[in-house]
Amino acid sequence: MSDAKPATPGEYDGLRDDPMFALPQKAPYDPSSGPRNMVVLLLDSLNRHLLGAYGSDEFDTPNLDRFAARSIRFDRHYSASLPCMPARHDLLCGSWDFLWRPWGSIEIWENAITQDLRMHGVQSQLISDHPHLFETGGENYHCDFGAWDYVRGHEGDAWKLRPDPSYIGTPALPAAEGMFRRGYDTSRTYFKAEADYPGPKTMAATADWLDHNAPHFRANDDRFFLFVDEFDPHEPFDTPEPWTYKYHDQRDVELTIWPPYNKNAVGNGALTEAQAVQVRANYGAKLSMIDHWFGKVLDAMDRNDLWADTAVVLCTDHGHYLGDNGGAFGKPSLPIYNTLGHIPMIVAWPGAEPGQSSALTTTVDVHATIAEVFGVDTAHRTHGVSLKPLLDGSRESVRDWLLQGYFGREVNVIDADGKYIRTAPNGPYPLSVWSNRWSTMPVHALPRFGLPKPDNNAYLDKMPGSDIPVLRQPFTATNHGAHPFMGMRRAGGQHLLFDADDQTETEDLCGSAREAHYIELLRHALDAVDAPAEQSQRLALAGRDA
Numbered sequence: 125m126s127d128a129k130p131a132t133p134g135e136y137d138g139l140r141d142d143p144m145f146a147l148p149q150k151a152p153y154d155p156s157s158g159p160r161n162m163v164v165l166l167l168d169s170l171n172r173h174l175l176g177a178y179g180s181d182e183f184d185t186p187n188l189d190r191f192a193a194r195s196i197r198f199d200r201h202y203s204a205s206l207p208c209m210p211a212r213h214d215l216l217c218g219s220w221d222f223l224w225r226p227w228g229s230i231e232i233w234e235n236a237i238t239q240d241l242r243m244h245g246v247q248s249q250l251i252s253d254h255p256h257l258f259e260t261g262g263e264n265y266h267c268d269f270g271a272w273d274y275v276r277g278h279e280g281d282a283w284k285l286r287p288d289p290s291y292i293g294t295p296a297l298p299a300a301e302g303m304f305r306r307g308y309d310t311s312r313t314y315f316k317a318e319a320d321y322p323g324p325k326t327m328a329a330t331a332d333w334l335d336h337n338a339p340h341f342r343a344n345d346d347r348f349f350l351f352v353d354e355f356d357p358h359e360p361f362d363t364p365e366p367w368t369y370k371y372h373d374q375r376d377v378e379l380t381i382w383p384p385y386n387k388n389a390v391g392n393g394a395l396t397e398a399q400a401v402q403v404r405a406n407y408g409a410k411l412s413m414i415d416h417w418f419g420k421v422l423d424a425m426d427r428n429d430l431w432a433d434t435a436v437v438l439c440t441d442h443g444h445y446l447g448d449n450g451g452a453f454g455k456p457s458l459p460i461y462n463t464l465g466h467i468p469m470i471v472a473w474p475g476a477e478p479g480q481s482s483a484l485t486t487t488v489d490v491h492a493t494i495a496e497v498f499g500v501d502t503a504h505r506t507h508g509v510s511l512k513p514l515l516d517g518s519r520e521s522v523r524d525w526l527l528q529g530y531f532g533r534e535v536n537v538i539d540a541d542g543k544y545i546r547t548a549p550n551g552p553y554p555l556s557v558w559s560n561r562w563s564t565m566p567v568h569a570l571p572r573f574g575l576p577k578p579d580n581n582a583y584l585d586k587m588p589g590s591d592i593p594v595l596r597q598p599f600t601a602t603n604h605g606a607h608p609f610m611g612m613r614r615a616g617g618q619h620l621l622f623d624a625d626d627q628t629e630t631e632d633l634c635g636s637a638r639e640a641h642y643i644e645l646l647r648h649a650l651d652a653v654d655a656p657a658e659q660s661q662r663l664a665l666a667g668r669d670a
Contacts, residue, residue, distance in 0.1 A: 150245030151499055153347060158497045158512055159435040159474050161341070163350045164490060165330075165421070166215070167414060168208065168254065168358040170440035172468040174411065183371065183408035187419035191438060192470050194431070196515060197480040200624075201469040202538055203442045204486045206530050207455055208254075209262045209565070211441035211487055212353070216265055218491030218506035223655045224558040224587070226531035226575065227565045229264045233592040234504035237494050238268040238349070246498050247346050249273070249337070251329050252353035253322035255281040255307075261563035269351070273329055277311035278322040278355045280568050288313040295364035302382030304569035308360050318364045323356035323410075327417035331424035338428045349494065352421075356414040358444070359383055359454075361406035367413045371405035374398065381406060383446070385454030395453065403453065404446040435497065435515075436472040437490060443467060449629075459534055459545045459620060461629050473515040483514050484540055486526045505589030507653060527649050531555075534617075535663060537646040542633070544642035545620040548662040553600045556656060558587060560595055588654035598658075 153160055172178050176185045177192035178199075205214050205222040213221040213228070216236045221228070230236050238248045248268075253275035256262040266272045276283045284307070291313035301309055315321050319328065330352050341348050360381040369375060380395070383403045389395040395403065425431060445452035448463045455464065469485065488508030495502055496510040513519035521540075528536035532552045536545050557575065564575035578597045585596040621633040621642060633639070647665055 148243045148245050150346070153345070154499065157499055158516070159433055161338075161348045161350075161430070161434040162494060162497055163352070163434060163436045164215070164494070165352040165418075165436065165438050166212075166354065167418075167438070167440050168353075168355045169442065169444040170357065170411075170468055171407075171443045171446070171463070172466055173443075173463070174408070175468055177470060178468060184412045185415045187415045187422060188438070188470075190419070191422060191436075191472065192478075194478055195436075195438075195470045195472040196476060196478065198469040198471070198485055199480055199482050200540075201439075201467055201485045202526060202528055203440075203460070203465045203467050204488060204526060204528050206442050206460065206465070206528075208256050208441055210531070212257070212262070212265060214487040215439075215490050216351075217504070218488050218495070218502060218508045219504065220488060220507050220527060220653065222529045222531045223527070223535075223650075223653070223659055224531075224556075226557065227261050228559050228563055229262050229561050231587075231594070232560050233587055233590040233594065235502070236265060236268050237491055237500070237502070238270075238351075240495065240500040240502060241349055241498055242268055242270065244498055244500055245346075247337075247341060247348040249333060249348065249350050250353065251275070251326060251333060251350070252355075253278045253281075253326045254353045254355045255279050256565075257353065259566045261561075261565060273333075275322050275326045275329060277308065277314065279306060279308050279358065279360065280566070281307045281311065282568065283307055284310045284314060286310065296362065297364070297368060297379055299360075299362060299379040299381045302360075303384070306360075306382075306569065308362070312360075312362060315364070318367075318413075321362075321364065321413075323354060323414045324417045326352065326354050327414070327420050331420040334421070334424040334428055334430065338430055338434075347498065349498065354414065357407060357410040359407075361403065361410045363406070363409045363413045367409040368406075369409075370412060371408045372402050374402050377402075379406065383407075383444075383453045385456045386452065387456045387458055388451040389447075389453045390451055400447055400451075400453070407444065407446055431472060432474055435474065437493075438468070438470040439487070439490060440467050440469075441487070457533075459547075459617075460528055460530070460536055462543075462627055465528055465536070466627075471511070471515060476515050476517070481514050481520075483521045484523050484526060484538070485511060485514075486523075486528075489522070505587070525645060525649055527653070535646065535650075535659065537642060537649050539642075539645060540624065542621060542623045542638070542642070543629075544639070544646060545622075546643075546646055546663050546665070547617045547619055549617075549664050550662070551601060552662060554658045554662060555599050556658060557597045557599070558585065558594050558656075559597075562595070 174180045176189040209227050210221040248270045250269040250272040296312040362381040380399050384394040386394045390400050443464045449461050492508030492510040509522045525539045534545050534547045567573045582597040584593040619634050622629045
């Protein structure tokens with residue numbers, strides 16, 4: 125039996141003065157900071173060059189066009205850290221990930237923006253069907269949202285162990301598996317109607333959330349941040365009727381919903397010509413379906429009169445090759461061409477006239493904008509600049525350059541005049557992973573695939589701007605003969621330089637007088653972010669200490 129005495133009134137009163145026990149207080153809204161609320165809606169693998177708002181008529185995107193008509197369209201917006209989770213780290217933590225690690229969740233020296241918002245009394249909600257947010261290496265991004273809603277069943281989501289025994293082929297039509305079976309191949313047998321598919325379900329949940337919460341928050345003078353992380357139009361390119369055959373009529377063959385990741389898919393036999401046509405059309409069907417359901421979100425914004433005080437950012441993490449750049453499909457080990465890295469961003473900003481911006485921007489700038497709108501200070505080192513001056517018309521540009529890349533592959537530097545792709549001519553090494561949360565992209569069908577564990581070569585170091593020790597694991601050709609992450613397979617090859625007006629990137633300007641400018645700009649950019657000196661060594665950039 126315990127001898128502990130029950131607490132008496134006032135026994136813990138002294139703790140009220142201890143900052144560790146102080147509860148967050150709602151910060152008063154300052155109208156000069158911009159909108160009261162903010163919605164960020166990320167559509168994964170959204171190809172800029174296939175949207176009506178950016179001049180394409182290949183696929184129907186009426187609701188994205190409807191949104192763009194009331195918004196500012198950014199024409200020089202680029203991905204930075206690729207692929208999926210590194211891009212989300214850019215957005216939610218505000219610092220470029222790809223120079224330090226391949227894939228991971230929030231580290232102990234940093235906060236997601238939602239933790240900072242919590243400390244200011246801002247209500248935050250995540251609505252997502254993106255499985256990587258709930259897997260090893262991405263699982264703790266959702267933790268500091270005030271609430272989160274995970275829509276099950278997309279891509280590799282480990283949702284169901286066996287197919288629905290009542291499945292008879294509709295609405296999910298017979299489809300071929302990819303190179304290995306994924307969770308979605310089982311999950312799709314449980315969809316009984318279009319509204320059951322993860323993308324439509326996520327958009328419907330978003331519209332419902334706005335209807336049920338926005339009026340309440342307005343009445344209570346609360347502010348909200350809503351992040352909708354929608355995995356469509358990412359593969360699988362699977363849709364029910366009437367979308368399935370909207371852009372092709374190959375009804376006598378199995379649907380190809382899993383694109384290969386291949387640099388020349390038709391040329392080397394990964395796809396037939398007919399399959400290549402179908403895969404691109406199936407992407408278009410997925411794009412048009414999610415566009416249709418995005419319209420439900422716009423309707424909810426209309427119903428609740430939110431445009432007057434709520435900013436809406438429509439963005440993506442990267443594009444997707446669909447037979448572009450020499451016949452590539454997926455995200456194969458190619459340099460990051462514009463198809464993949466020049467991405468759309470469209471922003472509806474209260475009080476701003478619709479139009480377009482040619483300012484250079486990237487994903488970490490969305491983080492900086494959220495921080496400014498809600499008046500929060502980020503303690504860890506970040507790389508973004510707020511877009512607010514562009515949106516309120518006080519400035520025409522906010523940055524002169526940006527960096528872009530996959531961990532262990534080329535490093536791109538982009539400015540107003542062009543893009544320089546610098547490869548590692550002698551292979552990916554030397555290279556280090558800096559992380560206290562050791563993980564890599566889960567591939568459930570390949571359980572032995574992953575990042576090697578730290579070994580005796582590991583040591584403690586410090587991330588730029590932090591005094592918290594971080595485990596730094598070096599990889600070299602001698603201490604690790606295999607690549608520690610699939611993104612490193614591209615190292616080697618030639619440098620590339622393209623003029624900004626060369627959107628199809630057909631004329632390589634490497635070797636011209638302009639290359640010297642970009643070599644120096646890349647050195648400057650790596651110095652500015654305190655990138656590991658080994659990055660310069662493997663990129664053969666003389667002039668930085670290795």
